[in-house]
Amino acid sequence: MKYYFLVLITLIALFALSLIEAAVIAIDYGTDWFKVALVKPGIPLDIVLNRDSKRKTQSALTIRGEERIYGSDAVNLGARFPLNTYFSIKKVLGRLVDDQSIKDYQSVFPNKIIPDPIRGTVVFQHNETTTFTAEEILAMQFSHAKEQAEAAAQEAIKDVVITVPSYYNQFERQAILDAAELAGLHVLSLINDVTAVGLNYAISHHNSFTEEPQYHVFYDMGAGSTKACLISFKTSNVNDVGRFNKTIINLDVLSVGYDRSLGGQEFDIRLQRHFAEEFNKKFSGKLKSSIFTSERAMTRLYKEANRIKQILSANTDAIASLENLHEEHDFRLPITRRDLENMTADLRKRVGGPIKAALDNAKLTLASIKSCVLVGGGVRVPSIQAELKEIVGEDKIAQNVNGDEAAVLGAAFRGAGLSRQFKVKEIKVKDITPYPIEVNHSSEPKESEDGISKSKEYHTVLFNQFTAVGTRKIMSFPRTSDFNFLLNYAIPDEVTKDFGPTNIAITKITGLTAAIKQFNDVGVERPKVKVTLQLSESGIVSATEAIATIEHQSFTDKFKSFFGVNGNKSEESIKEVPLPDETTSSSVNASEPTLETNKTQANDTEPTQKQTKIETINLNLEVEYVGIKPLGKNEKDESIKRLRAMDNSDLQRRTREEARNNLESFVYRVRDFLQNEVVLQVSTESQRAELSSKLSETSDWLYEEGEEAQTVEFKTRLNNLKLLEQPIAYRREERIKLPNAIFKIKAVINSTRDFVDEIKTNTTAENRYHTDEELDKLLSVCGKVEEWLNEKLELQGKTPPHVNPSLVTIDIDKKLNEIEREFLILVSKKPPRKPKIIAKTTDTKTTKVDEQSTSSEGSSTTEFVSQSTATPMAESKKPEQSTTTKTKHEEL
Structure with missing residues (x-):
């Protein structure tokens, strides 16, 4: 019974927990900005506002001591503390320190970067004793996004869908997943950002689709990169409950094209360097050092360049201006839109590349597409818009989605569907991976004629380019001993220069050799090892299961073979067949790869069928990451411990600031309160003097000793002041509210008596259904309340105003409730039914x-x-x- 009770309590607790964590968020984390969307039962899907009541937050973080500053405040501090402010973390995730992309990052941002001693990835040297991994910096911003959502939802949040660029490889995607785990988030799925835009488009344009496919290109130029995604939309009828059918929307991503380094940030960098060169030129004979050597000055120029770019998107000219930029020299430079276009002419030539790649990969032409939907901040640059109109035609340019919020809203819709806690419009999404993935392995060693054991190398493309994510494959390996295979990206050389490592992981299959030894005394056919490999919805490939199927002879069959009975033998040659093409739907698993088996008989006599048994054995999977290793368990535990300590420090700091602000605002409020006319009536001079003296004392303390005080002292001083203020505030409130309360209770007593008199005098005996006893009881309650009121009014008249009143509004409300209770009993009585x-x-x-x-x-x-x-x-x-x-x- 006790066990049953514990189980019941546990189930109730888990059910309650599931209700608490019902909300789902989406994070669209960009190079310059991130947005958060919330979906919760009873609340419409919408963007979460940050602490500044803005719908997006800048992707920047400043760390000063134990204090972390986010968003626009961090950007403003970046000029003062450039080494401790982190921008554009998205560019360094899942990259080795010696990658060209990291060198490009360091040419713009002054943060000191060192390699991780184990993984070779980016580690920021924050100061002499402190370092942060890129995943930790991102996790802090994810935690900040989580706090924003929890403040809006008024509950704890775990589940999240995060957008990533479609060109992200496994290492970059894994870095996002690791950062989310460090932030205490459970990732339902990663989703390609342009796919999320397409999903948002499908929601808002669902009435425009038919069974005939519509092709749209979604062109997204963000701050850090540019992507073009070709998506097909169509409707189809599927079985619903019972004999009914329903119409759903099919969203199929056909192909993608991208440019990893073409984005709005490149325009900022060109302007920044132009300003720096002009500054050096203007003050060439007066500078001790080049402005390029000043981290603060270059950071200020970068911020100013972004401001000028936005102005030139709407105007033809602007003036860059910064006071005391470098070595006490001011900077002022007029610039026109034509100047910006001239210095970015080479960038415009790259604008059409992603569109061309997306169409070529899908073997479609511009004539096939219905529109080119523009999203992202980069497409606001007039020269970019002009280039796009020239490429695809002005009639096909569409801006019919919110370019800033479409991705995060689409991701939130995806999260609502994945959580299964919300009923959403059914849209079947087929997303893809942009890179082919292959399996490299060696065959079982065989001894050649010269006595040397040799193996044959196999390179099998497991997931072709643009394979649907969520696909599972099963590979069969004819093996008799433990073996391993390599998962890697099969991409051309021209892609690898921007890609990073291509080898993903070596998977070791163990336990097969030991299993075979158990059947040494019986005949064993060559075992087949089936390995399940999965390309997850997040685009992560992994081996999930390995099973060996061993077919062996029974003891009787083995005994007959010993004496030559049924001694016919067969030889088996095994040939690997290319994997079949994947299905177009992510909801249907791909066909299992097959093995062709050709058997030739030793003689024409058909052998007698053997008595065999089939054993299925689960094998062990050991994964060794060889490209870029994800964060290990120990590393994660250490990071989580450190980040939680920083979270607690932030919480304590915010709590202290809140306590100090509460005390300071109380001092200012009560000073005005003491001048109130009613307060002067309900308090004595000595009472006010005592309170005023304490206020002055507290005000002086706040700006002296209070600067170093702890939270508890602020709260203690506030409580002590409230002990002096509350009695006066109470008397003031009662003096204001009491007249209306007295008027109300008298009116209720009079109205009740009039009601009873009306029944007794103007209602005939036949129509009246209230008894005299019931009516008299109501009058009796009114009489007692009136008597109580008169006694209290008499006593109140003798009470000085600076003393707590004898008659208070809360007691009047209680007496009103007594009358109301009896009145409701009377009026709720139903009259007897009349005969029909x-x-x-x-x-x-x-x-x-x-x-x-x-x-x-x-x-x-x-x-x-x-x-x-x-x-x-x-x-x-x-x-x-x-x-x-x-x-x-x-x-x-």
Whole structure:
């Protein structure tokens, strides 16, 4: 019984927890900005506002000591603390330190980067004793996004969908997943950002799709990169509950094209360097050092370049201006839109590359697409828009989605569907991976004629380019001992320069050799090892299961073979067949790869069928990451411990600031409060003087010793001040509210008495259903309340105003409730039911009542009788009348 009770309590707790964590968020984390969307039962899907009531937050973080500053505040601090402010973390995730992309990053941002001693990835040297991995910096920003959402949802949040660029490889995607785990988030799925835009488009344009596919290109130029995604939309009918069908939307991503380094940030960098060169040129004879050597000055120029770019997107000219930029020299430079276009002419030539790649990969032309939907901040640059119009045609340019928020809203919709806690419009999404993935392995060693064991190398493409994510494959390996295979990206050389490592992981299959040894005493056919490999919805490839199927002879069959009975043998040659093409739907698993087996008999006599047994053995999977290793368990535990300590420090700091602000605002408020006219009436001079003195003392303390005080001292001082202020505030409130309360209770007493008098004097005995006892009880309650009120009013008249009143509003409310309770009992009493009157028709010529006849030859009379005296003939008509009524209702 005790065990049952514990189990029941546990289930209730888990159910309650599932309700608490019902909300789902989406994070669209970009190079310059991130957005958060929330979906929660009872709350429409929408963007979460940050602490500044903005719909997006800048992707920047400043760390000063134990304090972390996010968003626009971090950007403003970046010029003062450039080494401790982190921008554009998205560019360094899942990359080795010696990658060209990291060198490009360091040419713009002054943060000191060192390699991780184990993984070779980016580690920021924050100061002499502190370092942060890129995943930790991102996790802090994810935690900040999580706090924003929890403040809006008023509950704890775990589940999240995060957008990533479609060109992200496994290492970059894994870095996002690791950062989310460090932030305490459970990732339902990663989703390609442009796919999320397409999903948002499908939601808002669902009425425009038919069974004929529509092709749209979604062109997204963000701050750091540019992507073009070709998506097909169409409707289809599928089985619903029972015999019914329903119409769903199919969203199929056909191909993608991208440029990893073409984005709005490149325009900022060109402007920044132009400003720096002009500054050096202007003050060439007056500078001790080049402005390029000043981290603060270059950071300020980068921020100014972004501001100028936005101005030139709407105007033809602007003026860059910064005071005391470098070595006490001010900077001021006029610039025109034409200047910006000239210095970025080479970038415009790259604008059409992603579109061309997406169409070529899908073997479609521009004539096939219905529109090119533009999203992202980069497409706001006039020269970019002009280039796109020239490439695809102005008639096909569309901006019919919110370019800033479409991705995060689409991701939130995806999260709502994946959580299965929300009923959403059914849209079947088929997303893809942009890179082919292959398996490299060696065959079982065989001894050649020269006595040397040799193996044959195999390179099998497991997932082709643009394979649907969520696909699972099963590979069969004919093996008799433990082996391993390599998963890697099979990409051309021209892609690898921007790609990073291509080898993903070596998977070791163990336990097979030991299993084979168990069958040494019996005949064993060559075992087949089936390995399940999965390309997850997040685009992560992994081996999930390995099973060996061993077919062996029974002991009897082995005994016969020993004496040469049924001694025919067969030889088996095994050839690997290329994997079949994947299905187009992510919901259907791909076909299992097959093995062709050719058997040739030693003689023409068909051997007698052997008695065999089949054993299935689960094998062990050991994964060794060889490209870029994800964060290990120990590393994660250490990072989580450190980040939680920083979270607690932030919480303590915010709590202290809140306590200090509460005390400071209380001092200012009560100073004004003491000058109130009513306060002067309900307090004595000495009471006000005492409180005023304490306020002055606290104000002086705040700006002296209070600068170093702890939270508890702020709260203690606030409570002590409230002990002096609250009695005066209470008397003031009662003095203001009491007249209205007295007027109300007197009015209720008078109205109640009038109600009773009306019943007693103007209601006949036949129509009256309240007894005198009930009415007198109500009058008695009114009388007692009135007597109490008069006593209290008399006592109140003798009470000085600076003393707590004898008559208070809360007591008046209680007395009102007494009258209301008795009144409701009286008025809720239902009157007795009156007898129903039923029409009785009697024909003078017959004893039957023909209800359908309206023109009888004899005269007919109608009389009304009560239900209790109705004749059987009248009662017999009831079913017939009921049927007629029902028929009429059905016709209506």
